Amino acid sequence: MSKAFTKESDTDSDDDDGGAALPPLPAGSKNYMTPAGYARLRTELLDLMDNERPKVVEAVHWAAKNGDRSENGDYLYGKKRLREIDRRIRFLTKRLEVAEVTDxxxxxxxxxxxxxxxxxxxxxxxxxxxxxxxxxxxxxxxxxxxxxxxxxxxxxxxxxxxxxxxxxxxxxxxxxxxxxxxxxxxxxxxxxx
Missing domain, CATH: 3.10.50.30 (Transcription elongation factor, GreA/GreB, C-terminal domain)
Structure with missing residues (x-):
């Protein structure tokens, strides 16, 4: 079978929200957050989307042009990092959408x-x-x-x-x-x- 159709590891999951270290919100409760906490998470989200992700995409694109992707460390690491960034972006987006900012x-x-x-x-x-x-x-x-x-x-x-x-x-x-x-x-x- 071609490597293009296999998962890179059993622990990879597109459904993972990137917040495994953080507890889930209690059922029926709000995601209370201070204005400063909301601003920090929003800044992190914007930095990931506007700075970090484009840099990694560019590096992956460059590495992909260098030939055999199965043995290309830059490509493999870049794809892994891109998945991590995308999971964190999804997690932050979900948490900020339901945030209840309380001063x-x-x-x-x-x-x-x-x-x-x-x-x-x-x-x-x-x-x-x-x-x-x-x-x-x-x-x-x-x-x-x-x-x-x-x-x-x-x-x-x-x-x-x-x-x-x-x-x-x-x-x-x-x-x-x-x-x-x-x-x-x-x-x-x-x-x-």
Whole structure:
């Protein structure tokens, strides 16, 4: 059989959305995102479409003219990279289409935990931590950011400073006390509630 009619690997899939590391959205929920997170994803999407993809297409086109494609590393790598870019473009397009942009600065000055809050809390042993509750596609645990669907965020949402909430973990249910809640200041010209 000709190589033209075979898959390059069993793990390749055109249906793959390129977001395997990101959890799916909970059924019936919205894809909440801050304006900054939306802007980052949109910038990435536009860069992929306007810069990265055309460069790779050009490289693949050049490599294809160099003869036997089955042993042409530039061609094979370029095609693989092109599939990765296309999957990421599809993923970003889908996620941005259903994004519900929510500006956390509207809650500036409040002591109740909503989406976009930075919360300082203490566990039962007195250890203090601080997390910012963000969207699924923008949270980065290395920067103490958690997704709004994470167990700690679910426990903290709607709580107020001083409240003790129950956090369900694989090790059991633990009490967590909300010590402080803060939101980014509104941009100039916007009013806070």
């Amino acid at each position: 956390p600065s509207v809650h500036h000055g409040r002591d109740q935990v909503f989406f976009g809050a930075t919360v300082r809390y203490a566990d039962e042993s007195g250890d203090e931590r601080e997390v910012t509750i963000l969207g699924i596609d923008e949270a980065n645990s290395a920067e103490s950011q958690v997704s709004w669907i994470s167990p700690i965020a679910r426990a903290l949402l709607k709580a107020r400073e001083g409240d003790v909430v129950k956090l369900a973990t694989p090790g059991g249910v633990h009490d967590v006390e909300v010590l402080a809640v803060r939101y980014p200041a509104p941009a100039s010209g916007a009013d806070s509630r």
